[in-house]
Amino acid sequence: MKEKTITANQIKKKYLRKLSIELIKRGASNDKIKTVLDEVSFSVDDYISEFKPKDLEEFVSKFGSPEDFCDNNSIIRSKVASKGQLFLITLMVSSILIVPVISIVSLFTISLYSNASDFTTLLQIWPYLGISGVNTGYGIIGTLFGLNVFVWMLYQFLKDKFSPYDIRELVKGAILGLYWYLVVFCLYLILDSYISHYLVIQDMWNQNMKLLILEGLFRWIALESVLLITAIFYTYKYRKQYHKIDIAKPKIYLIDKIGLLVVIFILTGFISAGPGMGILIIAIGIGVLFLTKFTGNTWLLGLLAIFLQLGALVTKMIASFQYPQYFRTWIFFGIQTTETNDYLIFVAILAFCLAIVWSVICIKQLKKNKRKLLPRFRIPNGKTSLISVFLVSLTLIAVLGTQPQKVRYASNTDLYQESTYFEIDQSYLFQRKGKLSISVYTYIEETSHTHYSNGTIIESTHHLEGNWYLTWTPTGEFRTFRIEGNFDNYSTPSYSIDDHNVSIKYISLNVNGTGVLKYHITLYSGSLTKIHPYMQLQFSAIVPWLPNWYDIIIFVCVIFFIFFKWDEKTLQLASNLKKGDD
Amino acid sequence: MSIDEHDDEILLKKWRAQLSKGILEFLVLILLQKERYGWDILQLVRSLLPLTEPPLTDGTIYNVLTRLKRKSLVTYQNRTVGGRVRTYYVLSEKGQELLHVMKKDWEQLFASISEAGELFER
Numbered sequence: 007m008k009e010k011t012i013t014a015n016q017i018k019k020k021y022l023r024k025l026s027i028e029l030i031k032r033g034a035s036n037d038k039i040k041t042v043l044d045e046v047s048f049s050v051d052d053y054i055s056e057f058k059p060k061d062l063e064e065f066v067s068k069f070g071s072p073e074d075f076c077d078n079n080s081i082i083r084s085k086v087a088s089k090g091q092l093f094l095i096t097l098m099v100s101s102i103l104i105v106p107v108i109s110i111v112s113l114f115t116i117s118l119y120s121n122a123s124d125f126t127t128l129l130q131i132w133p134y135l136g137i138s139g140v141n142t143g144y145g146i147i148g149t150l151f152g153l154n155v156f157v158w159m160l161y162q163f164l165k166d167k168f169s170p171y172d173i174r175e176l177v178k179g180a181i182l183g184l185y186w187y188l189v190v191f192c193l194y195l196i197l198d199s200y201i202s203h204y205l206v207i208q209d210m211w212n213q214n215m216k217l218l219i220l221e222g223l224f225r226w227i228a229l230e231s232v233l234l235i236t237a238i239f240y241t242y243k244y245r246k247q248y249h250k251i252d253i254a255k256p257k258i259y260l261i262d263k264i265g266l267l268v269v270i271f272i273l274t275g276f277i278s279a280g281p282g283m284g285i286l287i288i289a290i291g292i293g294v295l296f297l298t299k300f301t302g303n304t305w306l307l308g309l310l311a312i313f314l315q316l317g318a319l320v321t322k323m324i325a326s327f328q329y330p331q332y333f334r335t336w337i338f339f340g341i342q343t344t345e346t347n348d349y350l351i352f353v354a355i356l357a358f359c360l361a362i363v364w365s366v367i368c369i370k371q372l373k374k375n376k377r378k379l380l381p382r383f384r385i386p387n388g389k390t391s392l393i394s395v396f397l398v399s400l401t402l403i404a405v406l407g408t409q410p411q412k413v414r415y416a417s418n419t420d421l422y423q424e425s426t427y428f429e430i431d432q433s434y435l436f437q438r439k440g441k442l443s444i445s446v447y448t449y450i451e452e453t454s455h456t457h458y459s460n461g462t463i464i465e466s467t468h469h470l471e472g473n474w475y476l477t478w479t480p481t482g483e484f485r486t487f488r489i490e491g492n493f494d495n496y497s498t499p500s501y502s503i504d505d506h507n508v509s510i511k512y513i514s515l516n517v518n519g520t521g522v523l524k525y526h527i528t529l530y531s532g533s534l535t536k537i538h539p540y541m542q543l544q545f546s547a548i549v550p551w552l553p554n555w556y557d558i559i560i561f562v563c564v565i566f567f568i569f570f571k572w573d574e575k576t577l578q579l580a581s582n583l584k585k586g587d588d
Numbered sequence: 589m590s591i592d593e594h595d596d597e598i599l600l601k602k603w604r605a606q607l608s609k610g611i612l613e614f615l616v617l618i619l620l621q622k623e624r625y626g627w628d629i630l631q632l633v634r635s636l637l638p639l640t641e642p643p644l645t646d647g648t649i650y651n652v653l654t655r656l657k658r659k660s661l662v663t664y665q666n667r668t669v670g671g672r673v674r675t676y677y678v679l680s681e682k683g684q685e686l687l688h689v690m691k692k693d694w695e696q697l698f699a700s701i702s703e704a705g706e707l708f709e710r
Contacts, residue, residue: 045655049647052626052675056625058672070648074645078647078648
């Protein structure tokens with residue numbers, strides 16, 4: 007009996023999927039496709055229960071093929087409309103592909119640029135060594151947040167547009183899969199910053215910095231919780247929709263309300279502008295243009311997206327042997343410039359022009375859709391407010407302050423040269439006030455000339471000769487901190503060597519403003535010909551829990567969207583008209 | 589076959605398709621003045637509209653029943669006959685009212701066509 011039910015369902019699903027393909031081919035409108043499929047699903051149910059076909063072929067031969075159905079119901083092929091449907095499908099597929107493509111490309115190309123975030127890492131290239139800067143911290147997570155918005159926007163577009171029997175409904179499953187991919191990816195990045203640098207965490211913990219560690223953990227947990235909670239909600243809703251299709255009464259969950267989530271995710275994504283973010287904004291812009299209904303929310307979000315680009319400041323270091331210098335650059339819609347601050351004027355004018363164009367489009371659309379231009383105050387219901395406040399609080403906790411960050415610098419050049427010594431300088435620019443907790447680990451490999459030429463690598467750190475120092479120089483001031491030691495002097499208290507890890511144990515600095523942390527190594531190579539320096543540094547800053555201007559914007563926007571709503575224009579009542587006439 | 593004949597055939601096909609589509613719901617409503625089940629309706633519709641182009645499929649006729657059902661124009665009942673579940677349909681009160689209006693429209697249409705014919709004969 008159960009088998010028969012499954013077969014009947016399968017026949018129904020397969021037939022309706024085929025019918026949806028035929029309707030798409032003929033260029034039927036999305037509304038028409040949805041209506042037809044929903045209606046035919048009932049007919050198929052009745053027909054199957056009465057005639058009990060054994061398989062799809064038998065069913066089609068009696069019930070009629072999708073082509074026959076379309077012909078009988080005068081659904082004629084339209085070349086223009088079918089091209090439109092093809093364009094829509096292409097947009098959907100490419101929108102989904104953009105998520106894994108951007109995140110994977112980011113991972114592979116991250117070493118190609120000096121990434122920027124609240125904590126700006128920098129790339130300093132010593133003339134003889136190819137050292138690339140890597141920051142797997144905020145950049146990618148910020149980008150993923152942005153991608154979440156885009157994926158969610160697509161889901162919003164799809165969730166009501168298609169019948170559950172539409173072939174394009176499969177896209178919902180793909181979107182859900184992508185969402186989980188983002189959740190897991192983010193979790194990996196979070197765990198990685200703790201697991202791969204557990205020594206630093208251990209150092210900090212032993213130095214009575216337990217609260218700092220716990221605070222950082224709490225923030226990461228909050229961040230991941232937001233992602234997990236939403237992912238579970240979406241999955242629950244998706245499964246419910248898929249297994250128990252109720253065409254007549256689609257239930258709207260709070261989680262489906264795009265405004266709130268867009269504000270949370272889009273703005274948290276913007277907190278740290280990376281090179282990928284600009285491209286994402288364009289993608290989101292296209293998404294908004296094509297995929298959403300134009301409301302006041304759309305207008306406001308578009309304006310925010312444009313103007314937030316003005317905050318996409320990047321501070322970049324340039325190499326200097328004596329003193330690392332830095333200058334600020336801007337990323338605007340994904341384009342990074344090496345120009346100085348004058349670029350801001352250009353960016354501001356461009357943003358202003360874009361805002362005008364965007365406003366004109368939105369106002370026209372609002373008028374066309376008979377919507378009011380100004381929002382109306384409304385008192386939200388208790389449940390909505392409570393959940394909104396919960397999600398916003400969780401997000402703010404996650405983004406305020408700073409989580410432990412890791413920075414990894416690795417040589418990407420296999421050095422094979424006769425040289426008496428190597429010097430490596432690595433500098434980091436910190437932009438926030440607070441207390442920095444730093445541990446530095448340098449992974450060093452050495453190989454003798456003989457073994458190297460034989461293709462054999464013998465790694466050893468027993469014969470290290472040289473010295474190191476670590477300095478802190480506040481911006482525009484003289485150096486205020488210096489710690490140094492020799493690699494062959496084991497009496498240096500903060501220096502230790504274990505296997506290949508040359509470690510400078512936990513150092514704590516009180517930082518009153520921006521400045522540069524510089525790590526310098528000089529190694530006398532002697533008979534050694536290959537050195538593969540690999541430096542890892544983890545830091546965590548105690549920063550005030552006061553919000554920055556991005557956080558304030560998030561808060562204000564969310565509150566605004568909770569209390570204000572753009573209504574549809576309502577027709578004037580006849581009685582009112584009469585009064586007016588009198 | 590000349591081009592004109594071919595065009596005429598296409599025109600005739602289109603006209604028949606439109607005609608059968610236009611009267612399908614009307615015809616089913618007429619048939620459902622008496623309680624009938626799915627297969628019975630299918631056979632009757634086919635025998636009454638033999639020239640429909642393209643031929644009416646079961647799906648199309650069943651879809652008409654679904655539409656009438658969803659609009660509460662018919663009431664239905666499931667009964668098991670010979671181990672099979674059959675759905676029996678009959679006009680609802682709302683359906684009868686609609687049929688009454690449709691019949692009047694049809695009579696009017698028929699009268700208009702007759703009148704047009706008479707005009708030609710004069």
